Amino acid sequence: MTRALTLAEIAAGLQGYDPQALRASDVGAFLERLVAPVAETEALGLFEALGRVLAQDVISPIHVPPHDNSAMDGYALDGRQLLPDQALTLRVVGKVLAGQAWTGPVHAGECVKIMTGAPMPAGLDTVVPQEFTTAGTDGITVPAGVLSAGDNRRFQGEDLRQGAVALSKGELLTPAALGLAASMGLKTVPVFRRLRVAYFSTGDEILSLGEAAREGAVYDSNRYTVFGLLTRLGVQVIDLGVVPDTPARLEAAFLAAAQQADAIITSGGVSVGEADHTRTLMKQLGDVTFWRIAMRPGRPMAVGRIRAERIPALSASRADTASATSYQNESNPSPAGAILFGLPGNPVAVMVTFLAFVRPALLRMMGCTRAAPPLLRAISTEPIRKKPGRTEYQRGRVTTAADGTLQVATTGNQGSGVLSSMVQANGLIVLHHDQNTVAPGDAVDVMLLDAVM
Numbered sequence: 372m373t374r375a376l377t378l379a380e381i382a383a384g385l386q387g388y389d390p391q392a393l394r395a396s397d398v399g400a401f402l403e404r405l406v407a408p409v410a411e412t413e414a415l416g417l418f419e420a421l422g423r424v425l426a427q428d429v430i431s432p433i434h435v436p437p438h439d440n441s442a443m444d445g446y447a448l449d450g451r452q453l454l455p456d457q458a459l460t461l462r463v464v465g466k467v468l469a470g471q472a473w474t475g476p477v478h479a480g481e482c483v484k485i486m487t488g489a490p491m492p493a494g495l496d497t498v499v500p501q502e503f504t505t506a507g508t509d510g511i512t513v514p515a516g517v518l519s520a521g522d523n524r525r526f527q528g529e530d531l532r533q534g535a536v537a538l539s540k541g542e543l544l545t546p547a548a549l550g551l552a553a554s555m556g557l558k559t560v561p562v563f564r565r566l567r568v569a570y571f572s573t574g575d576e577i578l579s580l581g582e583a584a585r586e587g588a589v590y591d592s593n594r595y596t597v598f599g600l601l602t603r604l605g606v607q608v609i610d611l612g613v614v615p616d617t618p619a620r621l622e623a624a625f626l627a628a629a630q631q632a633d634a635i636i637t638s639g640g641v642s643v644g645e646a647d648h649t650r651t652l653m654k655q656l657g658d659v660t661f662w663r664i665a666m667r668p669g670r671p672m673a674v675g676r677i678r679a680e681r682i683p684a685l686s687a688s689r690a691d692t693a694s695a696t697s698y699q700n701e702s703n704p705s706p707a708g709a710i711l712f713g714l715p716g717n718p719v720a721v722m723v724t725f726l727a728f729v730r731p732a733l734l735r736m737m738g739c740t741r742a743a744p745p746l747l748r749a750i751s752t753e754p755i756r757k758k759p760g761r762t763e764y765q766r767g768r769v770t771t772a773a774d775g776t777l778q779v780a781t782t783g784n785q786g787s788g789v790l791s792s793m794v795q796a797n798g799l800i801v802l803h804h805d806q807n808t809v810a811p812g813d814a815v816d817v818m819l820l821d822a823v824m
């Protein structure tokens with residue numbers, strides 16, 4: 372494996388990179404260089420593999436379907452007997468059900484009753500559906516003009532050819548992919564191990580659920596949205612709670628996270644004006660850079676790597692070490708440390724930065740090579756104020772207009788702390804960096820939330 376790039380090396384390789392005025396559209400390129408797929412793989416039974424990422428190409432060991440077969444319930448015949456303007460009467464010499472094979476001969480003027488999925492008898496290439504035929508004393512009659520040679524026959528290997536790549540490394544195992552793997556007779560598939568992501572909320576004003584409300588404090592909502600977003604992504608989540616703005620507590624949380632997890636997501640404490648210790652600790656514990664992204668909501672964000680080992684000098688210099696929470700983290704030590712995504716504190720900013728930046732980066736760490744879901748185009752039913760020079764994500768509700776076109780309207784208060792408008796939204800309207808105010812009737816890009824969470 373090649374050595375991981377330092378943040379300075381990544382920055383040097385990106386044209387026009389400015390951490391203080393980063394375009395939202397440039398974040399992806401940085402993160403793509405920062406993160407790499409996990410190395411370890413495992414073989415999993417299909418029921419365990421849903422949502423996991425294939426670690427190797429899967430070659431089909433067989434043809435699927437394994438034999439030419441009927442696509443209909445009807446009668447199998449030799450299509451050369453069909454004439455353009457003439458009905459065809461055929462004697463029925465037997466019956467073949469799905470799972471059986473017809474071994475007897477079928478002569479000219481004869482046909483075999485066949486069920487959907489049953490193998491085509493040798494020499495027959497066409498199936499007339501039951502409902503097209505009329506039954507008489509001489510057999511069945513196919514009217515003129517209802518059937519062409521080759522109709523209603525499925526070919527051996529028309530789904531998968533033996534020896535061909537059926538599923539590719541980096542593919543997310545969807546319900547359809549599980550079914551395809553099963554159709555090849557595979558009991559297990561090779562997948563990347565599950566990604567482990569630790570998260571905690573920071574801030575002295577943040578209350579855990581169950582704590583009594585107090586003046587100036589708010590309940591922690593970010594841990595719940597982050598939990599939901601991560602769980603939908605299919606990673607293993609490691610919840611480290613709410614961590615107060617105390618150096619020893621923060622250090623213990625970062626270490627616990629870096630030792631157990633591949634990635635760490637924090638919320639709060641990354642904006643420039645912060646009087647807290649979060650930024651300082653992040654810098655001391657790893658290779659971390661702080662961004663101001665030209666976007667709304669969002670803006671401040673920290674990214675980098677957090678080391679997994681304690682820095683003795685740092686801890687010894689502090690009197691509050693003894694009060695640090697100790698975390699049990701003996702399982703799965705990750706000596707290389709973990710990727711840090713330090714998100715802003717505002718609840719909607721957390722969700723937007725996660726969906727815009729963190730999710731694609733985590734998918735890459737999971738080994739997934741699938742392209743991001745396409746943005747929809749929808750007609751805005753209202754004006755949306757927008758200044759060029761930053762990317763804006765507005766919470767919106769996409770509906771289908773009477774004429775079938777997609778339309779979108781914002782869902783009320785767009786404050787970066789207002790989660791209720793996020794709950795009402797089914798999409799994020801993406802107003803790009805150079806885009807100006809939107810007029811009613813203008814088309815806008817929308818990230819459909821059902822596709823990403």
Ligand code: AMP
Pocket residue numbers: 572573574576577589590591592593594638639640641642645715716717718788
């Ligand atoms: P910060 O980025 O730390 O300045 O936080 C910005 C705003 O988000 C402040 O109003 C915080 O109180 C709020 N906030 C930070 N963390 C959380 C959280 N976990 N849950 C709810 N609100 C939060």
Ligand code: MG
Pocket residue numbers: 573574639640645647716
């Ligand atoms: Mg704060």
